[in-house]
Amino acid sequence: MRTELKPTRLDRVFSRLDREPxxxxxxxxxxxxxxxxxxxxxxxxxxxxxxxxxxITSWLVRLDWQIMFFRPYQQWQxxxxxxxxxxxxxxxxxxxxxxxxxxxxxSWRQHxxxxxLALGVSLLLLNITxxxxxxxxxxxxxxxATEIGSNEMWLGGDIFPSGHTAxxxxxWGILAYLASTPxxxxxxxxxxxxxxxxxxxxxxxxxxxxxxxxxxxxAAGLLIMLALPWFEPLIARAEAWLFSLRDSWRDRRxxxxxxxxxxxxxxxTAPLRAPGEExxxxxxxxxxxxxxxxxxxxxxxxxxxHLSRSERAPVTPTGSRRPPHADRVAHNATSARPLAGG
Numbered sequence: 131m132r133t134e135l136k137p138t139r140l141d142r143v144f145s146r147l148d149r150e151p152x153x154x155x156x157x158x159x160x161x162x163x164x165x166x167x168x169x170x171x172x173x174x175x176x177x178x179x180x181x182x183x184x185x186i187t188s189w190l191v192r193l194d195w196q197i198m199f200f201r202p203y204q205q206w207q208x209x210x211x212x213x214x215x216x217x218x219x220x221x222x223x224x225x226x227x228x229x230x231x232x233x234x235x236x237s238w239r240q241h242x243x244x245x246x247l248a249l250g251v252s253l254l255l256l257n258i259t260x261x262x263x264x265x266x267x268x269x270x271x272x273x274x275a276t277e278i279g280s281n282e283m284w285l286g287g288d289i290f291p292s293g294h295t296a297x298x299x300x301x302w303g304i305l306a307y308l309a310s311t312p313x314x315x316x317x318x319x320x321x322x323x324x325x326x327x328x329x330x331x332x333x334x335x336x337x338x339x340x341x342x343x344x345x346x347x348x349a350a351g352l353l354i355m356l357a358l359p360w361f362e363p364l365i366a367r368a369e370a371w372l373f374s375l376r377d378s379w380r381d382r383r384x385x386x387x388x389x390x391x392x393x394x395x396x397x398x399t400a401p402l403r404a405p406g407e408e409x410x411x412x413x414x415x416x417x418x419x420x421x422x423x424x425x426x427x428x429x430x431x432x433x434x435x436h437l438s439r440s441e442r443a444p445v446t447p448t449g450s451r452r453p454p455h456a457d458r459v460a461h462n463a464t465s466a467r468p469l470a471g472g
Contacts, residue, residue, distance in 0.1 A: 203335055229304065306318030
C-alpha cells in the first residue's frame with residue numbers, strides 16, 4: 131500500500147522545474163580563452179598601476195584634489211536630486227535583490243541553478259577582494275581628508291577602491307555574462323559599462339570618492355567578471371550536488387509506508403507482551419540488578435526450616451483481659467435454646 135502525501139508548494143515548484151526546460155538546446159558557457167586571459171592580464175596591470183600612482187602621490191593624486199576643490203555638486207546643482215537616486219544602482223543591497231529576482235526567474239524557466247550560483251560566486255569574490263583592498267590600504271575620502279595634496283593612505287579609511295563602482299560592474303555585468311546569445315551579451319556588456327562608469331562618476335560628483343577610487347573600482351569589478359570562467363567547473367559541481375540533494379530529499383518524503391504492522395515472529399521485531407508487562411530487556415535488566423544487589427531481609431523473616439500449619443504447636447495467650455464466663459458456649463456446640471413454636 132502506498133500513501134500519497136498532499137503536495138505542498140515546494141512540491142509544486144519541483145514538479146514545475148521537472149518539466150521540459152524552456153531554453154535553447156545549447157547554452158554557451160564562457161571559457162577562459164586566450165583573448166580573455168590577455169584582457170585579465172591587462173586589467174590587472176592597470177589595477178596595479180593605479181595603486182602605485184596613488185601610493186607615490188603622482189599626478190593622479192593631484193588631479194583628485196583639483197576635482198575635489200572644484201566641487202561639482204555645487205557647480206551643477208540642478209542634477210543633484212537625480213544623481214542621488216541614480217547612485218543607488220551601485221549599492222549592494224538594492225541591485226543584488228533586483229538582479230537576483232531576474233536570475234531566479236531564469237532559473238525557474240530554464241531548469242538550472244547556474245544563474246543564481248554564478249551571481250553568488252561573483253558577489254563572494256567581490257566582497258573578498260574589494261573588502262580586503264579597502265581595509266588594507268585604508269584611504270580616507272575627500273570629506274575626511276587631513277592634508278592637502280596627500281594620498282590619505284593607511285589612515286583607517288575604506289573607500290579605495292570604490293565599492294559602488296565595483297559592485298555596479300559585477301552586478302550588472304553578470305547579466306551580460308549569462309546572456310544566451312552573443313548579440314545580447316554585447317548589448318548588455320555595453321549597458322553595464324555605461325551604468326558602472328556613471329555610478330562611479332556620480333560618487334565623484336557627490337564628493338564621496340576620489341577619481342582614482344572610481345578607476346580602481348572599475349578595474350576590480352572587471353577582474354572578477356573576467357575570472358568567472360575559472361569557477362565554472364565549481365559552479366557545475368555545486369549545481370549537480372544540489373539537484374542530487376533535492377532528489378534524495380524528495381524520495382525520502384514519498385517513500386512507501388507499510389500497511390500492516392510486522393508480526394512478532396519477524397526478524398528484528400520485539401515479541402508481543404501483555405498490557406502493563408515490561409519489555410524483556412527491562413525484565414532482564416531488573417533481574418540482573420536484583421542478583422547483583424540482593425534485598426535486605428529482616429531478621430524475623432530470615433530463611434529457615436518452616437513447618438506446615440498442621441505441624442505447628444497451638445499458641446495460647448498467656449492471659450486474657452476479659453473475665454471468664456461460665457455460661458458461654460463454644461461456637462461448635464449445639465444451642466440450648468428451645469425451638470420456637472414448641
